[in-house]
Amino acid sequence: MEKLNYKDSGVDIAEGNALVEDLKGLVKQTFNQNVLGGIGSFSGAFLLPSGYKEPVILAATDGVGTKLKLAIDSGILNSVGIDLVAMCVNDLICNFATPMFFLDYYATGKLDKNAALQVISGITQGCLEAQCALIGGESAEMPGMYKDKDFDLAGFAVGIAEREIVERPLQASIGDVLVALPSSGIHSNGYSLVRKILEKHAINLDSNFNGKPLIETLLTPTKIYVQTFKKLQSKIKALAHITGGGLVENLPRVLPNGICAKVIEKNIQQLPIFEMLCHYIQDTDKYRTFNMGVGMVLIVDSKDADFVAKESGGYILGMLESGEKGVEFV
Numbered sequence: 001m002e003k004l005n006y007k008d009s010g011v012d013i014a015e016g017n018a019l020v021e022d023l024k025g026l027v028k029q030t031f032n033q034n035v036l037g038g039i040g041s042f043s044g045a046f047l048l049p050s051g052y053k054e055p056v057i058l059a060a061t062d063g064v065g066t067k068l069k070l071a072i073d074s075g076i077l078n079s080v081g082i083d084l085v086a087m088c089v090n091d092l093i094c095n096f097a098t099p100m101f102f103l104d105y106y107a108t109g110k111l112d113k114n115a116a117l118q119v120i121s122g123i124t125q126g127c128l129e130a131q132c133a134l135i136g137g138e139s140a141e142m143p144g145m146y147k148d149k150d151f152d153l154a155g156f157a158v159g160i161a162e163r164e165i166v167e168r169p170l171q172a173s174i175g176d177v178l179v180a181l182p183s184s185g186i187h188s189n190g191y192s193l194v195r196k197i198l199e200k201h202a203i204n205l206d207s208n209f210n211g212k213p214l215i216e217t218l219l220t221p222t223k224i225y226v227q228t229f230k231k232l233q234s235k236i237k238a239l240a241h242i243t244g245g246g247l248v249e250n251l252p253r254v255l256p257n258g259i260c261a262k263v264i265e266k267n268i269q270q271l272p273i274f275e276m277l278c279h280y281i282q283d284t285d286k287y288r289t290f291n292m293g294v295g296m297v298l299i300v301d302s303k304d305a306d307f308v309a310k311e312s313g314g315y316i317l318g319m320l321e322s323g324e325k326g327v328e329f330v
Helices: 013-028 067-074 080-093 113-130 163-167 191-200 214-218 226-235 246-254 272-278 283-289 302-312
Strands: 055-062 098-108 133-141 151-162 177-182 236-241 259-263 294-300 315-322 326-329
Touching: 013 113, 013 133, 055 080, 055 163, 067 080, 067 151, 067 191, 067 214, 080 098, 080 113, 080 151, 080 226, 080 236, 098 113, 098 226, 113 133, 113 151, 113 226, 151 163, 177 302, 191 272, 226 236, 226 294, 226 302, 236 246, 246 259, 246 283, 246 294, 246 326, 272 283, 294 302, 294 315, 302 315
Parallel strands: 098 133, 259 326
Antiparallel strands: 055 151, 098 151, 177 294, 177 315, 236 294, 259 315
């Protein structure tokens, strides 16, 4: 009787160990004075920053969605890690939490060290931009669960905030101004629809789009807004991360009852990629599926609006008025 080893089942422990060794240098770039220990322990350790009266820990988790499929099929893997970090830390700051550290989960059918390193290099870059430490992660080789080169990603970000900020009532009020922070592109939502459009209309991913291959525009990583939040935190009443559900579903999440967000539609700085995609979809879907060029919305006092718009690289999107909680395009 032939006896089997783990590699016969499709799991290569040596490849996994080699990956860990090769990524240590990448990960250490993200470390700061609060990281305790190094890579290779059973868990990551992080010293809570000082200066908080009643520190509260907040956590967010997310993935990249079917944008991964485009990345895998094209072989462009060095940017989806940025998306992974962005989707988590951009949520954290909406609760006024400063990101502290990040962990990732990478699952695949057959581990390819070089492919994994490209992905993790993106995660590292995202953590550096978000000014948080990558203190741990997990790579799982699961033959039979994933086909060919397929893999999936999950991210976990942990931040810190003052309890009085976390527990305070919603701050937005009538007369406040909406400041839009431009997105870098589609970010990481709506890609099932994007891929359906590409398939149904036989659109070539290598075709020229604004001077470069279309696939490069489609894989532009999600913008990270952490540094903008840190710089302008004292001037911001609320933040809404414009992800799945678009402006229509995300802005109301930070509005008290009886307040309506009036969005001046002509002010939206729509990117060319959305002009192209919207040619193929129903109008009712565009603001509920895509960010349409708005990655984050800040709600600020009217007296601070021009300053915040200038300092954030944003622009005035609209205002808050009395009415049923929701979004109205004017």
